[in-house]
Structures are given as C-alpha cells and as structure tokens.
Amino acid sequence: MRYHPAIAAPSEFELIARHFRRPARDPGVVLGVGDDCTLLAPSPGQQLAVSVDTSVAEVHFPAAAPPAAIGHRALAVSLSDLAAMGAKPRWCLMSLTLAEADDAWLADFAAGFHALCESAEISLVGGDVTRGQLAIGVTVQGEVPPGEALRRSGARPGDLLAVTGTLGGAHGGLEAWQAGERDLAHPLLRAYLLPQPRLAVGLALRGLASAAIDLSDGLLADLGHLLEASGVGATLEPEALPLADGLVEALGIQGARDAALSGGDDYELLLAIPPERLAEARRRLAELALPLTVIGGCEAAPGLRGVALDGKGGWQHFPGGRK
Amino acid sequence: MRYHPAIAAPSEFELIARHFRRPARDPGVVLGVGDDCTLLAPSPGQQLAVSVDTSVAEVHFPAAAPPAAIGHRALAVSLSDLAAMGAKPRWCLMSLTLAEADDAWLADFAAGFHALCESAEISLVGGDVTRGQLAIGVTVQGEVPPGEALRRSGARPGDLLAVTGTLGGAHGGLEAWQAGERDLAHPLLRAYLLPQPRLAVGLALRGLASAAIDLSDGLLADLGHLLEASGVGATLEPEALPLADGLVEALGIQGARDAALSGGDDYELLLAIPPERLAEARRRLAELALPLTVIGGCEAAPGLRGVALDGKGGWQHFPGGRK
Numbered sequence: 001m002r003y004h005p006a007i008a009a010p011s012e013f014e015l016i017a018r019h020f021r022r023p024a025r026d027p028g029v030v031l032g033v034g035d036d037c038t039l040l041a042p043s044p045g046q047q048l049a050v051s052v053d054t055s056v057a058e059v060h061f062p063a064a065a066p067p068a069a070i071g072h073r074a075l076a077v078s079l080s081d082l083a084a085m086g087a088k089p090r091w092c093l094m095s096l097t098l099a100e101a102d103d104a105w106l107a108d109f110a111a112g113f114h115a116l117c118e119s120a121e122i123s124l125v126g127g128d129v130t131r132g133q134l135a136i137g138v139t140v141q142g143e144v145p146p147g148e149a150l151r152r153s154g155a156r157p158g159d160l161l162a163v164t165g166t167l168g169g170a171h172g173g174l175e176a177w178q179a180g181e182r183d184l185a186h187p188l189l190r191a192y193l194l195p196q197p198r199l200a201v202g203l204a205l206r207g208l209a210s211a212a213i214d215l216s217d218g219l220l221a222d223l224g225h226l227l228e229a230s231g232v233g234a235t236l237e238p239e240a241l242p243l244a245d246g247l248v249e250a251l252g253i254q255g256a257r258d259a260a261l262s263g264g265d266d267y268e269l270l271l272a273i274p275p276e277r278l279a280e281a282r283r284r285l286a287e288l289a290l291p292l293t294v295i296g297g298c299e300a301a302p303g304l305r306g307v308a309l310d311g312k313g314g315w316q317h318f319p320g321g322r323k
Numbered sequence: 324m325r326y327h328p329a330i331a332a333p334s335e336f337e338l339i340a341r342h343f344r345r346p347a348r349d350p351g352v353v354l355g356v357g358d359d360c361t362l363l364a365p366s367p368g369q370q371l372a373v374s375v376d377t378s379v380a381e382v383h384f385p386a387a388a389p390p391a392a393i394g395h396r397a398l399a400v401s402l403s404d405l406a407a408m409g410a411k412p413r414w415c416l417m418s419l420t421l422a423e424a425d426d427a428w429l430a431d432f433a434a435g436f437h438a439l440c441e442s443a444e445i446s447l448v449g450g451d452v453t454r455g456q457l458a459i460g461v462t463v464q465g466e467v468p469p470g471e472a473l474r475r476s477g478a479r480p481g482d483l484l485a486v487t488g489t490l491g492g493a494h495g496g497l498e499a500w501q502a503g504e505r506d507l508a509h510p511l512l513r514a515y516l517l518p519q520p521r522l523a524v525g526l527a528l529r530g531l532a533s534a535a536i537d538l539s540d541g542l543l544a545d546l547g548h549l550l551e552a553s554g555v556g557a558t559l560e561p562e563a564l565p566l567a568d569g570l571v572e573a574l575g576i577q578g579a580r581d582a583a584l585s586g587g588d589d590y591e592l593l594l595a596i597p598p599e600r601l602a603e604a605r606r607r608l609a610e611l612a613l614p615l616t617v618i619g620g621c622e623a624a625p626g627l628r629g630v631a632l633d634g635k636g637g638w639q640h641f642p643g644g645r646k
Contacts, residue, residue: 030370030469031472031474034475034552035408035474035475035476035552036374036403036404036405036407036408036475036535036536036537037372037373037374037404037405037407037408037410037465037472038372038373038374039370039371039372039408039467039472040370040371040372040373041370041371041469042365042371044367047353047362047363047364048362048363048364048365048371049360049361049362049363050360050361050363050414050416050448050449050464051359051360051361051416051449052416052417052418052449052450052451052460052462053418053451054418054420054451054453054460055453056420056453056454056455059453059454059455060453080359081359081360082359082360084359084360085358085359085360085362087360091373093373093374093375093462094375095375095376095377095418095460097377097379097458125373126373126374126375127375128375128376128377130377130378130379130382130383130458131379131382132379132380132382132456132458133455133456133458135420135453135455135456135458137375137377137418137460139375139416139462141373142360144362146353146364149354149360149362151354151358152357152358152359153358212359213359214359229357229358
C-alpha cells in the first residue's frame with residue numbers, strides 16, 4: 001500500500017496501516033503490501049478477469065451512509081462484475097480518497113470492506129490513500145478457466161431471459177433513504193446499501209448460461225447491453241418481474257415495476273439460458289437458496305418488445321436520471 | 324469499460340468511448356473493453372506485479388496543467404512502481420473522475436495517456452468514468468519471473484546507493500509552475516509534469532541490484548522506506564547528489580539540495596548495488612543514455628548519516644509539507 005505524503009503524516013500512516021493491513025493467508029500472494037508493487041502468483045492455466053469501479057460520495061452512495069455499508073458496497077459493485085463473468089475472486093486493490101482521516105469512520109469502513117473480502121474469499125493486496133472528495137475505487141481480479149467465462153455476447157434466439165433474486169429493491173431503498181429511513185434492517189434500504197454480489201451464481205452457471213450481465217444500471221439498460229452484444233432482440237414480460245419485498249407497498253404496483261425495470265443498483269444477474277438447461281440451472285441455484293425467475297426470451301428480431309418505452313431511447317426512465 | 328448512468332447520457336457514452344477505446348493488439352487480451360470484465364491471459368510461469376496510484380487535481384497536479392500532461396503523469400506514477408520492481412508492463416485500468424465531460428480536454432488527456440501506453444508497451448484494458456472532483460486512478464499490472472523482482476528489502480551492508488537521472492527537478496518545476504511558468508519546454512516544469520518512469524532501468528538491473536524503490540515521496544523519505552525494509556543504515560553524500568539542470572540557478576545550491584533530498588515526484592529509481600556489480604550496472608544503463616550516480620552506501624548500523632535532518636523525524640523537510 002502506498003501513502004502519498006500529501007495526506008500521510010506519520011500518524012496517518014500508522015492509522016491507515018492499522019485499518020487495512022491484514023496478514024495475507026492467500027498462498028497466491030508472493031509479496032504483500034509494503035513494497036512498490038504486490039507480487040501475485042496467478043493459477044496456471046487460468047485466465048484473469050479484471051474490472052474497476054469507482055464509488056463517489058453523493059453520486060453513488062450517500063456520504064452519510066454507515067461507513068461499514070460504504071465499505072461493503074464499494075467492494076460489492078466490483079465483485080458483481082466478477083460474478084457476471086463466472087470468475088472466482090482472488091485479489092483486489094483499493095484507491096481511497098478521503099476528505100479527512102477520521103479514525104472511527106475508517107475502522108467501520110474497513111470492517112465492512114474486510115467482512116465482504118472474507119465472505120467473497122478475495123484478498124486486499126494493495127491500494128493507496130489520497131486526500132480529496134470521498135471516493136473509493138476498487139480493482140478486482142478473479143480467475144476463470146479458458147473458454148468458461150460468461151460473456152454478454154452469447155445469447156441466442158430461443159434462450160430464456162432470467163434474473164436472480166428480486167428487483168427494484170435498491171431504488172426503493174434510495175427513496176427510503178431520501179425520505180429519512182436510516183435503519184439498515186429495513187429490507188429496501190438494505191438492498192440499496194448492502195447489495196450482495198451473486199458470485200456463487202456466476203460460478204454455478206458456468207457452462208449452463210449462454211450470456212450474463214450484472215444489473216447495475218437497471219434492467220432495461222443492462223438488457224440493452226446484453227442484446228446489443230449478442231445481436232438479438234427480446235420480449236419482456238413485465239408482470240413476471242420478481243419485485244423486492246415491500247416494494248409494492250412503498251411505491252405502488254406501477255412504481256414498483258418502474259423501479260424493477262429502470263432503477264439500477266440491484267446487482268442481481270441477468271442471464272440468457274437455453275430452455276433445456278433451465279431445470280438444471282434452477283436446481284443449482286436452489287442450493288444457494290436463491291430464486292431464478294424467467295422474465296422473457298430472446299428472439300432473432302432486433303429490439304425489445306413487451307414494455308412501453310419512453311420514446312427517448314428507452315434507457316432513461318426516471319425523469320432527469322437517477323442520482 | 325463501464326460507464327455509470329450518473330454521468331453517461333448516450334452522447335457521453337459515445338464521447339468517452341471515442342477517446343479511450345483502441346483496438347487491442349496485445350494477444351494477452353482475450354476479451355477487451357465492453358463486457359463486465361476484461362479477460363487476460365497471464366504469461367505461464369510469470370508472477371504478476373500490481374499497483375494502484377490515484378492522482379487528485381490540486382493535490383498531486385495542477386488542475387490547469389495541460390491535459391496531455393495530466394494523462395501522461397497519471398499513468399507514469401503507476402508505471403514507476405512497476406519500474407521499481409523490475410516488472411515488464413502488461414495491462415492497466417483507469418478510473419477517471421470528471422467534474423464535466425469536455426471533448427477537447429478529453430481528447431488531449433487521452434492522447435497523453437495513450438502515448439505513454441505505447442512507449443511503455445502497456446495496454447489499457449478497462450476502466451470506469453464517474454462524475455466528481457477531477458481524479459485519475461491507474462491500476463497497473465506487470466510481469467516478472469519468479470525470484471527476479473527488485474524488492475525494497477534486499478539491501479545489505481556494503482551495498483552502494485545509487486540513483487538514476489537527476490533529482491530535484493520536479494520540485495523545481497512545481498515552484499516554476501507556481502511562479503507562472505507554463506512552457507513545457509522548460510526543463511524543470513517538464514520534469515514535474517512529464518516524469519519518465521524508468522522501466523528500462525528496472526528490467527536492465529534485474530539480477531544486479533539488491534534493492535530498489537522509486538522516488539515519489541522524496542529521496543529521504545523513500546530511502547527511509549528502503550533502509551527500514553532492508554534492516555540496514557546508510558551514509559549519504561549530499562555533495563554527490565545529481566542535481567537537475569537549471570536547479571541551482573533557480574533555487575541556489577542549498578535550495579537545490581533540499582529539493583533533491585526532500586522534493587519528491589522525481590520518479591527516478593534509488594538502487595542498492597553491491598560494489599562489484601557497479602561497473603556492469605553502469606554499462607547496462609549507458610545503453611539507455613542514463614547516468615547512474617553513487618550517492619552513498621549501506622551500513623549495518625541503523626540510521627542515516629551524512630545529512631543534517633530537521634529533528635522532527637527527518638522526513639518532512641519543507642515547512643508545512645508539500646502540496
């Protein structure tokens with residue numbers, strides 16, 4: 001881990017080191033934090049899946065959110081990209097930009113980050129800390145056998161479209177936050193601030209799903225990416241969308257469907273699956289106690305049918321865009 | 324490359340894609356930008372050296388600097404970490420945070436970034452763009468054969484301490500910038516805004532140098548890191564410091580030595596080299612047209628001798644710290 005002198009007076013060095021340095025138990029970490037680079041030993045014969053996502057305060061999350069949730073969420077959104085590729089998490093690096101070094105805040109933030117590292121079996125192997133507007137960039141590296149990665153481009157006409165878990169919860173949680181809700185036991189707020197990357201799903205559906213993408217920008221936007229990459233069209237069944245618990249009560253049925261279609265930040269997986277493989281996919285996900293809901297199907301004809309779009313390109317449903 | 328909807332209206336998608344997408348000519352890139360992750364094929368038997376550095380406007384560089392220089396510099400500071408490990412650059416990812424999407428600025432920024440990618444033979448394989456205070460995080464990945472990485476911890480008593488190139492230029496350039504100098508042909512300003520990562524040096528000195536670190540925080544600070552990691556002390560010869568061209572004229576001899584000792588941002592390499600290997604090291608660097616200057620030597624006794632320190636721990640030479 002590198003510390004720039006612009007923020008790191010000696011006491012801050014120690015402060016930051018105390019929060020982020022953990023002993024590396026991963027035999028793939030040849031040389032851990034403390035040199036110019038970390039040295040890693042990739043597994044022979046595996047491909048490396050890499051991605052980076054930056055979470056900026058007041059753009060991607062409320063600056064006043066619980067610090068443990070901010071730490072969890074910053075890692076979760078990057079892990080979700082590994083999940084969507086069917087990659088096994090190995091190593092991550094964190095770029096932390098802080099307006100100030102607050103010991104209690106950092107302790108909670110690091111606890112949230114490290115807890116997800118442990119459950120996802122990924123090692124934090126490097127990073128840097130700089131002074132500025134609160135933002136967290138997380139680079140993740142995972143491994144996948146050659147030819148087994150789930151891509152966006154593999155969907156074929158006839159494939160079913162299915163999603164894991166439920167949709168719209170994160171948007172409902174954002175609205176709850178804006179209305180003053182602060183209890184992380186609130187299921188919608190929980191969906192927004194503590195998303196669960198579907199790593200086990202990606203691994204379980206290697207070789208079964210023909211295409212996958214994670215739902216970060218909203219179902220309509222991400223489905224659009226998948227259809228474009230695959231060169232197919234689709235029909236959606238809006239009535240089939242699995243809505244988050246409590247969403248209809250909070251937003252009404254139309255608002256709940258809008259949230260599920262366009263709300264974003266749910267970090268579930270959208271999958272294309274040949275019909276003859278659906279039963280096996282459901283069997284594997286049942287072991288994870290996670291529903292897999294068919295919401296439509298792919299067709300040769302380009303374009304999207306089954307939902308009324310807004311006429312402005314379709315992917316910006318909420319007026320003025322989301323925060 | 325991922326684009327968050329908070330910044331990416333369709334026109335911005337296209338804008339950003341136009342500036343950063345280049346065809347991948349690297350056979351190690353199995354699947355390039357455009358999916359949830361990039362897929363890479365690490366070279367068999369190599370270790371992976373990884374590092375991340377974030378450059379924040381007005382903390383690490385002037386926001387009004389030429390955008391091509393900002394792009395160059397953001398990548399250079401990360402590449403310098405690969406240089407210090409003796410690693411061969413392979414792949415990088417960029418997290419770009421922008422207050423606004425300005426087409427001309429982005430074109431120049433991308434040109435500076437890509438030009439250094441080409442000369443350093445590294446491929447930009449992913450990234451994200453978010454809205455916020457201007458900052459650039461760059462994750463670099465390089466390769467090095469097992470056991471050949473240059474570490475901070477290998478210096479032994481009797482080793483010579485040597486630096487590449489000249490020192491103090493970046494601090495002189497910062498002062499020149501603050502005094503209104505804007506011409507990138509000015510050698511000190513050039514040293515500050517367009518540092519050259521010493522990648523060829525790191526590769527050339529694999530197997531010769533016993534330890535290495537890049538000079539980002541200033542010679543005294545970085546030497547301190549190297550000595551601490553190696554468990555040795557040292558004597559410096561301040562008169563031997565290779566001062567940047569024009570530095571004495573700009574700052575006087577004492578100011579020039581202060582800049583060389585504590586100024587930071589020079590991104591030269593500090594090396595520990597057994598005396599019997601010095602001639603060979605110089606021969607290899609002569610092919611790179613780069614001087615290698617002995618500035619002291621390592622000793623068993625802990626601590627640093629030969630320079631008058633400031634009594635406050637020694638590593639904060641400029642009152643109030645550097646910007």
